[in-house]
């Protein structure tokens with residue numbers, strides 16, 4: 001009899017666990033529970049016995065008897081609650097662990113103590129479950145509370161089907177505006193949700209198109225636009241924004257404002273990508289597709305492109321380090337810990353695989369484990385800058401020795417990586433005047449010399465990137481990656497391209513710690529929160545688009561030094577600089593490579609800097625870094641403008657002389673003479689009478705078929 005009772009009670013107990021809940025229980029939780037199983041089963045058994053012997057009133061008495069503590073039922077009821085409470089308390093640790101994550105995590109399973117609300121809910125339920133009432137004999141189990149929002153429960157019957165049309169009476173009994181009942185696992189089982197407040201219309205409730213109506217009504221930039229071709233993706237709704245007739249969609253959006261209009265509270269919860277004047281893709285993320293990091297891809301380059309990570313639409317995020325015409329630069333910005341150095345490691349590794357020679361500098365000192373192996377040179381950024389500058393001077397003066405300009409057939413492509421440049425550019429920094437003198441030269445003159453410049457720092461504003469000319473040349477003749485930046489940066493992202501994104505609004509953690517917790521240092525444990533490191537924007541076709549960089553293959557920092565060495569040796573085998581042919585090629589091309597140590601240690605005399613306008617940059621010894629202007633930059637020459645125009649020319653058909661004249665703003669005889677000289681020098685080729693193009697720089701350059 002006792003065994004039978006225990007078995008029945010256990011089964012009854014299990015019945016109390018919602019099916020969805022049971023499925024999501026990890027084995028650990030089940031194991032932890034088993035110790036207290038009998039306890040809970042016994043308590044539940046008592047409640048069932050009460051229910052069975054005395055009917056619904058018995059069960060209610062057991063649950064609510066505690067309200068009358070001086071009676072016998074009161075004492076039994078109190079003991080019953082105590083047992084429930086004790087078991088829940090014993091299980092609190094395991095129960096806490098698997099609370100659903102994400103936005104719905106605010107939903108707290110009220111297992112730790114019995115909420116007076118539950119008592120009230122049960123009490124009200126008895127009025128509609130009583131004889132002659134619509135829910136006669138229906139039991140309410142597994143009540144879960146979302147205080148101030150809604151509650152959920154399971155409805156079970158004694159075998160009969162759950163009554164139909166219970167929503168209205170339940171709504172009336174609880175005074176709740178919205179009651180939803182969904183079918184359960186069998187006819188006598190249903191899932192109930194009672195909303196205490198009217199639910200705001202979410203994208204799913206009304207559709208993205210419906211939500212967009214509100215946006216179009218209230219944001220002038222989207223007046224008359226609508227969402228078409230809406231689709232539900234695993235991450236949330238996605239659709240095409242279509243501009244009203246003859247209207248143009250904005251390239252820039254205030255992501256925060258737009259996100260709020262779409263029922264989200266962070267700019268990163270949506271993505272907006274304009275495709276052309278009349279259409280854009282809008283995505284609303286219920287689950288962020290970039291939340292879980294992607295493992296690093298096998299590094300390598302295709303046609304000058306290096307893979308960085310993934311965009312929300314699943315496309316690979318990439319940057320171009322060189323194209324047919326020239327090298328391309330990159331600017332990387334982000335606060336400490338936002339993912340800059342991990343990204344630089346990935347780029348450097350891809351570059352080495354792509355046959356480039358890496359020169360690496362990190363002003364913060366702690367040089368990258370990668371760069372130490374694959375970099376042909378690695379030290380601080382000032383030294384790397386000097387070395388890059390000396391190599392550039394060697395290549396720029398090539399015509400004096402060879403009678404023609406340097407070309408990519410004369411030496412390897414080089415990636416000059418300068419990390420933490422803000423430590424070099426900032427006011428009063430050691431070497432700042434020298435760096436301010438060299439940087440504009442690097443950003444403006446190195447592309448034709450096969451040297452790509454990557455500068456990384458805490459911010460993308462001009463004063464941290466050696467002035468507007470330097471910064472803008474990096475972005476416009478290459479691209480930008482913006483990770484989380486400081487809020488103070490929001491107003492100094494003064495480049496039109498950068499203004500389109502708001503890296504300062506990227507939260508530091510995917511789940512924000514409760515307000516105030518971060519200021520209580522003792523209570524705040526950052527390891528409990530998942531960081532957004534690697535989440536940022538990268539320019540794609542000129543506009544910044546959200547992406548997440550590939551996660552590092554292993555966490556080198558947490559490895560034992562010996563394991564780290566072993567891993568690096570294995571992982572980078574074949575990519576070690578000392579064994580690479582292009583490093584030998586560089587040494588042959590540039591005899592001064594032998595003296596690289598000396599060059600890197602010797603300050604550049606700013607008077608030596610090539611300034612074709614004849615002006616000499618101010619010397620560093622007399623001017624403080626604050627007032628050091630970047631070296632005065634000259635206007636591009638006619639030839640440079642022609643070459644720039646030809647970068648857009650069809651490599652086969654070329655560009656007509658009249659078009660070149662219009663684009664390069666070079667007229668008549670000057671154009672004729674310049675073109676003739678350029679053809680002779682091999683910098684431009686005449687493809688047919690009156691039509692010109694840039695020479696193929698290398699046969700193994702794969703024309704990139706990218707649609708951008």
Ligand SMILES: Nc1ncnc2c1ncn2[C@@H]1O[C@H](COP(=O)(O)OP(=O)(O)OP(=O)(O)O)[C@@H](O)[C@H]1O
Nearest residue numbers: 293335336337338339340341342533534549550551
């Ligand atoms: N794409 C990514 N996915 C997951 N984790 C990442 C990613 N990028 C970086 N991280 C994590 O963030 C940590 C900090 O990244 P990283 O060192 O690149 O930052 P940083 O911007 O260079 O910071 P600092 O200014 O301190 O040098 C890394 O140790 C790594 O664990």
Ligand SMILES: [Mg+2]
Nearest residue numbers: 340341342419
């Ligand atoms: Mg770093």
